[in-house]
Amino acid sequence: MTFVAKPRVHHPKLPVNEIGLTRRDYEGSVSTLCAGCGHDSVSAAIVQACAELSLPPHRFAKVSGIGCSSKTPSYFLNKSHGFNSVHGRMPSVMTGSNLANRDLIGVGVSGDGDSASIGFGQFAHIVRRRINMLYLVDNNGTYGLTKGQFSATNDKGSTSKKGVPNLYEPIDLVSSALQIGASFVARSFSGDKKQLVPLIKAALMHKGMAFIDVISPCVAFNNHSGSTKSYEFVRDHIHNVMDADLIMAHDEVTADYAEGTREDVSMPDGSTLQLYKVDADYDPHDRVGALNYVQRMQEKGEVVTGLLFVDPDAVECHDIMDTVSQPLNELTEADLCPGSDTLEALNQRYR
């Protein structure tokens, strides 16, 4: 936790994006998390991604539940809409927000407790409903706010800070998201912004349910030698299969990757999603293959990261429900009530 506020002054050459804002304009208030918390790096990655995409901060809806992770929406995008909801209930609030105003960019931040324990049911249902959003989990495998109990994503055999092993099987949110129908699934590491920032950018521009599981070490309770979610363990066991980056419509698409390892996917807004195969045999469009791969590697103790699955032609909830393109909250009485003549005409049909 920091008491000294980050000064407003910034680097004299800090670049300005297309809408005239600097990266600093996307920041939030001072973080009250522990010094060195991975979650702060994730917030910084979101800030950087949104600034690089030149997205207008006031067009965001950021929603969270309860936990260290769920405090973080205060620490990015100060000028946006936000709702800090009840424990595990981010998906409900986000669903409502998205149904009411489909034009807002939805960012839901949750934690391993918030999504894999109390909110596991909510998580499953928002994924299967394919709400158009970025669902980001700050996954540290521990209950930091209540002093370090194992969470549901903590690996079996991994120990507490005092050396007591975890006896239960972990829930893998990536596997769940793949199975239930997320159309963009990725895993990353808070200590690797080079990978994380492009993934967040791609996820923000993805139409449909985009899920990113970010391993984000808890420096206070789960960054020790017995942990499988420490900075050191993750760095030693990371296995990146697929890098992704989002190239904006007006940017030049460069091709400095070897033939056959890159795939360009056109996005609905005119941008290009670039995929770079780090593992040559990996296919990011095979949902079942991805599921198998992740599970098999997990058995070996490896942490698979990168863009694991993407369906560029996915449908989202509004497509499924066939709603009007205008956000529902903008529909006026005139739009919704066709008038007594229409009612009369309708009634006539049933005479």
Place this chain on the structure above:
Amino acid sequence: MEPTNIFDPNYFHKVVDCQWACPAHTPVPEYIRLIAQERYTEAYMLNWDSNVFPGVLGRTCDRPCEPACRRVRTEETPVAICRLKRVAADNKGDVTAFMPQVPTEKNGKKVALIGAGPASLAVARDLLPMGYEVHLFEQDEKGGGFMRSQIPAFRLPEEVLDEEVDRILDMGVHCHFGQEITSMKAMMDMNFDAYFVGTGAPRGRDLELKGREDVDKHIHIGIDWLSSVAFGHITEMKGKVIVMGGGNTAMDCCRTSLRLGAESVSVVVRSAFEVMKASEWEKDDAMREGIPIINNRPPKEFVHKDGKLQGVLFECVTPVKGEDGRLRYEPSGEPDVFIEADHVLMAIGQDNHCPWIERDLGIEFDKWDCPTLNEVTLQTTNPKVFFGGDSAFGPENIIWASAHAHRAAISIHLFCQGQDLIADRPPEGVNLISTKMGVHEWAYDAEHDAASRHIVPLSEEKSALTNIRVEVELGFDQALAEKEAQRCLNCDVQTVFTENLCIECDACVDICPMDCISFVANEDEAQLRQQLTAPADNTEQDIYVSDVLKTTRVMVKDEDVCLHCGLCAERCPTNAWDMQRSIVHIPQLGSYAE
């Protein structure tokens, strides 16, 4: 790149831009902190120890520290360092108890100091506590040199000068005042163990121009004229005045003329406004008093009627930037300009002039009539003779005189003790002390203050312009000083990185408001500078590179615009970052700090 050696005394010294730029290397941030704590006496002593004349310099220094101030790079205006120095001098208590002890039993060596300006006085200050018998020779009746003769009283009140000059004389200097020194040989015959020449650059330049001879009595050499004013020989200036020249002497001449009753005063400069030698603030002061500064006008002719000056004819030129970036002047095509004048003050530079030093004493002079000196020891080709101040390398400022004096005093001491002037010179050093006092507690005010530079209060204009003894600047009062002191970024509190504690969590990278910190693959310096969070384009500022970390990357910190806010250390979970105060040790005889 190789890891940075932070134990090199120069590394962190360079980060303290103001101290590095100061010829005397006064520890600026430290005395500003003392001022913020209302510890004026200590702030004064820290200054006095390093630059010898804080009261004088707090009003008149050329301030090389201010353009160097990091705040110029982060927010444009520097901390008002010079004015804060004056606050320490204005508000100090009794300093007698803090003065160095001068032994009553002398060490048997006698040193002659020639010229009682700042350089000689500072040498005396350094040598007296070491037991030397110091003799000071001066043609004027009082000590102070050009601080007395050339700085007008409205910028430097006499009592301030007297206090600081007398403080040194009272340490036991044998004064030989009021006798013109006409022969170095005669001095050498007096058999002193060493000689220090601090006679300044006393010859003001003149201009050979059509009509110059005919109007001699209307033309005055700026520095001589100022000196006559200072000693009361000139008390009024009637008619229209042209000051020629663009340096600080020109500014003093024009403002003095105004106060002595001149009908009109204008400054006419051969070159462009931006390249004038005068300090920004001195130009501002003159313009604020309504004195026009007319640029790009080289003089052509003194126009007179039977020896009575009518005015000066000036050519009109336009500055053109050459390929080397320097300005050249081409005729602008406009007709020549005639400016009426009854008096012309020449302030176009000054030179060294030592006609009283016989050239057969083994003291070599170069073609510009400057002595041939060893730049480190300030020793001439005659081992017994040392130079310092303006007489050494030409006109500079008081702060240079103090800096030379410390070096010369060490040399004289080593010479008198039969030691080698280079090999036995005491080395520079650096101490690093952690400022961490507890969780989120630092022994300095880390928080960044975004306030802009505070304006110094001035005397009421009418009285200031009619009385030469009314000091124009009133200086900061304590409340304003405290506010201005808060603007200091504490650049001497260094960000020190310990590789083996770092877990590479990126917290410092994320929190740094100035994007100074990066973790990247190691490269050579030029490449590394381009691969950082923000490119390190200011190559005058170092980058701090760590040893290789666990992920094979290195930590690179660009020192350029670091606010020293300590947020990296605040956010570091493992104390790999620490804020440590660097104390640079510049060797000095009889230092208060030792």
